[in-house]
Amino acid sequence: MAIILQTQLTLNPGNQIAHLADMTGLVAFTQYAISAQYLQNNTRFVFQGNLDITLTLPPVGVPANNTQVPAQIETIQAPAPIPAPASYPYAVKDRLLASNLNHDFENKPAATPPHNANGGAHLGRLWLDTSASPPVMRICAVANASASYVASEWYSLGQVGPGTVAGQGVYLPLTGGGTITGNLTVTGNLTVTGTVTGVVSSSSATLGALTVTGATTLAAATGVTPATADSSTAVATTAFVKNQGYATTAYVGGQVANYLPLSGGSISGSLTVAGNVIGNNSVQSSGVYFQNNGGNFYTPQPFLSGSNIIANGAVFAGGGGGVYFQNNSGYFYSPNFMRTPGFQCDGNTNIAGSETVSGNFSCSNQVSSNTVVANGITSNGAITAQSGGANLQMANNYLLPFADDWGQIGAPGRSFVAMEAYNYYNASDPRGKKDMTPAPPGALAKVLSTSVINYRRKSEPDDAPLRTGFDATVVKTHLGGTTVKTGDDDDQSLSLNMMEMVAWLWQAVQELSAALEGRT
Numbered sequence: 001m002a003i004i005l006q007t008q009l010t011l012n013p014g015n016q017i018a019h020l021a022d023m024t025g026l027v028a029f030t031q032y033a034i035s036a037q038y039l040q041n042n043t044r045f046v047f048q049g050n051l052d053i054t055l056t057l058p059p060v061g062v063p064a065n066n067t068q069v070p071a072q073i074e075t076i077q078a079p080a081p082i083p084a085p086a087s088y089p090y091a092v093k094d095r096l097l098a099s100n101l102n103h104d105f106e107n108k109p110a111a112t113p114p115h116n117a118n119g120g121a122h123l124g125r126l127w128l129d130t131s132a133s134p135p136v137m138r139i140c141a142v143a144n145a146s147a148s149y150v151a152s153e154w155y156s157l158g159q160v161g162p163g164t165v166a167g168q169g170v171y172l173p174l175t176g177g178g179t180i181t182g183n184l185t186v187t188g189n190l191t192v193t194g195t196v197t198g199v200v201s202s203s204s205a206t207l208g209a210l211t212v213t214g215a216t217t218l219a220a221a222t223g224v225t226p227a228t229a230d231s232s233t234a235v236a237t238t239a240f241v242k243n244q245g246y247a248t249t250a251y252v253g254g255q256v257a258n259y260l261p262l263s264g265g266s267i268s269g270s271l272t273v274a275g276n277v278i279g280n281n282s283v284q285s286s287g288v289y290f291q292n293n294g295g296n297f298y299t300p301q302p303f304l305s306g307s308n309i310i311a312n313g314a315v316f317a318g319g320g321g322g323v324y325f326q327n328n329s330g331y332f333y334s335p336n337f338m339r340t341p342g343f344q345c346d347g348n349t350n351i352a353g354s355e356t357v358s359g360n361f362s363c364s365n366q367v368s369s370n371t372v373v374a375n376g377i378t379s380n381g382a383i384t385a386q387s388g389g390a391n392l393q394m395a396n397n398y399l400l401p402f403a404d405d406w407g408q409i410g411a412p413g414r415s416f417v418a419m420e421a422y423n424y425y426n427a428s429d430p431r432g433k434k435d436m437t438p439a440p441p442g443a444l445a446k447v448l449s450t451s452v453i454n455y456r457r458k459s460e461p462d463d464a465p466l467r468t469g470f471d472a473t474v475v476k477t478h479l480g481g482t483t484v485k486t487g488d489d490d491d492q493s494l495s496l497n498m499m500e501m502v503a504w505l506w507q508a509v510q511e512l513s514a515a516l517e518g519r520t
Contacts, residue, residue, distance in 0.1 A: 002074060002075050003072055003073070003074050004025050004026075004032075004073060004074065004075055005022065005023075005024060005025055005026065005072075005073040006070065006071070006072050006073070007020055007021045007022040007023075007070075007071055007073070008020075008021035008022075008068050008069070008070060008071065009021070009034070009036050009068070009069055009070070009071035010066055010067070010068050011036075011038055011059050011062045011067045011068075011069065012062060012065045012066065012067070013059075013062040013063070013064070013065065014058060014059075014062070015058070015059075015062075016054055016055040016056075016057070016058050016059075017052060017053075017054060017055075018045075018052070018053055018054075018055055018059075019051055019052055019053075020051045020052075020053060020071075021051075021068075023047070023050075023051055026047045026073070027047065028047055028048065028049040029046065029047065029048070029049075030046070030047055031044055031045070031046045031047075031076055032044065032045060032046075032047060032073050032074065032075060032076065033073070033074045033075075033076055034053075034055070034071055034072070034073050034074075035071065035072050035074070036069045036070065036071035036072065037069040037070075038059040038060060038061050038062050038067070038069065039055070039057070039059055039060075039071075040057040040058075040059070040060060042057070043055050043056055043057045044056045044076070108125075108126070108127050108128065109128040109130050109135070110127070110128075110129075110130060111129070111130050111131040112131075112147070112148060112149060113127050113140075113145055113146070113147065113148070113149055113153075113154070114127055115145075115146075115147040119144055119147075120144055120145035120146050120147050121140045121144075121145045122140060122143065122144060122145075123140055123141070123142060123143050124139065124140060125139070125140040125145075126138070126139055126140075127139070127140070127154070128160065129149070131149075132159070134159045134160060135159065135160050136156050136157075136158065136159055136160070137156070137157040137158060137159075137160050138154040138155065138156050138157065139154065139155050139157060140153065140154060141153060141154060141155045224237075225237040225239040225240045225243075226240050228240070228243040228244065288301050296316075311326075323336040404432075411487070411489070412485070412486075412487020412488065412489045412491075412492075412493040412494075412495060413487055413489035413490075413491055413493045414489075415495075426499045439503075439507055441511060442511075443504050443505075443507035443508040443510075443511055444507075444508040444511040444512055444515075446478045446479055446504065446508070447504055447505060447508040448508075449478045450470065450474055450475055450478045450479065451470075451471070451474060452468060452469070452470065453468070453469065453470065453471055454466040454467065454468055455467055455469065470496060470501075472484050472494035472495070472496055473494065475496060475501075476494065479500075479501075479504060481500070482497055482500060483496065483497050483500040483501060483504070484496060484497075485497065
């Protein structure tokens with residue numbers, strides 16, 4: 001090799017692409033040898049006409065990118081010329097000799113591969129391997145095979161012998177029949193048009209589908225047991241049938257005496273049923289029976305229970321659409337009327353709605369209800385109407401409020417048309433009053449400023465007699481105070497305190513009397 005160029009070479013770690021600083025004298029598409037620090041021995045490259053080259057071997061130990069090192073590029077020595085053909089006399093194997101024709105072209109039947117002092121068989125050489133039975137035809141698949149048999153060096157073409165086809169192995173003749181001593185695997189359908197008789201002697205037979213159109217006798221056929229839940233048309237083995245849980249005739253025959261026939265019979269002992277007892281007619285016991293009547297439990301006899309009777313729904317009397325009662329949040333409830341010659345309650349009777357009594361209603365304790373409607377109420381004691389913790393009581397010829405100075409009759413916007421009585425008393429005990437002082441003068445002027453009007457109520461007809469009274473807004477303007485009350489209803493209706501009106505008038509008369517006395 002001759003050095004043709006010394007230059008700088010730029011390398012990168014693990015990268016076979018390198019960069020030349022100079023390419024003077026390099027011939028395009030020519031292979032060169034290159035040596036430098038970090039390059040492996042016998043590293044080469046093919047010059048493509050530019051400064052970037054591809055190394056045949058990766059550099060080793062390059063410390064960093066763009067590492068520059070001095071490099072030397074050399075030509076590659078040309079291979080030695082092919083020697084001239086040997087001259088006569090020729091050496092063995094140097095020329096094709098007639099004595100070696102048979103050895104070179106026959107299939108060489110032997111228990112070991114063909115070989116001699118010059119080596120083993122060459123690529124494409126045939127060898128009939130007689131170590132196998134039947135013999136196997138093999139072909140050499142490498143340039144030089146070993147003297148002994150190495151499976152990777154030979155390709156097997158198949159068995160060769162009576163009843164065999166090269167590459168196909170032993171076959172069963174189409175006529176005359178035969179015996180298969182190994183396993184038979186059929187990936188498609190196996191159809192037998194004649195009669196199948198005999199013993200299946202193979203250790204295993206796997207069939208995609210077996211169709212036999214003639215008579216079939218299998219003396220000792222075995223098969224794969226399908227899964228217990230298999231509902232296909234596969235042949236059932238003994239194990240499959242037993243897994244179904246079928247009872248045999250012998251077993252059932254021995255158990256008949258221990259069971260009640262489906263047609264009925266008698267049971268001498270007790271019967272315990274963990275599930276439902278279903279009868280198409282009735283269930284009877286000593287003459288008493290019950291049955292299904294239109295979806296309802298029915299018995300014509302009285303029903304007696306030694307314990308509780310529990311119903312998740314309602315209990316009906318008089319048919320499914322008749323009277324019924326049920327549990328309603330812990331209360332005895334019936335939407336129907338209850339009629340009874342007598343009713344006794346040891347405790348209180350609470351009525352959330354209304355109760356109508358056509359006759360007399362007698363109670364020795366008390367009656368508590370939101371509404372009581374009756375033709376008449378007779379009470380030996382007090383009658384109390386209660387609302388919101390307070391009450392109004394009727395007792396000893398008095399209608400009594402909850403407490404002194406409590407409650408009122410009527411309300412703003414909901415006034416009575418009239419109130420009639422022989423006497424009307426206004427509570428005025430000084431012991432119930434405080435801060436008592438004489439009223440200041442001026443009542444006469446206020447009374448004179450307050451006009452008296454005639455009017456009809458809006459609820460009255462146009463021809464109703466005129467009423468005489470006051471305009472509460474005028475009274476409020478002149479008298480004020482508690483004489484005029486503003487209601488808490490939506491309309492803020494105004495009402496007059498007539499006792500205060502009398503007091504104002506009383507004082508005005510006193511002032512008028514004093515004025516008249518001053519003139520005399």
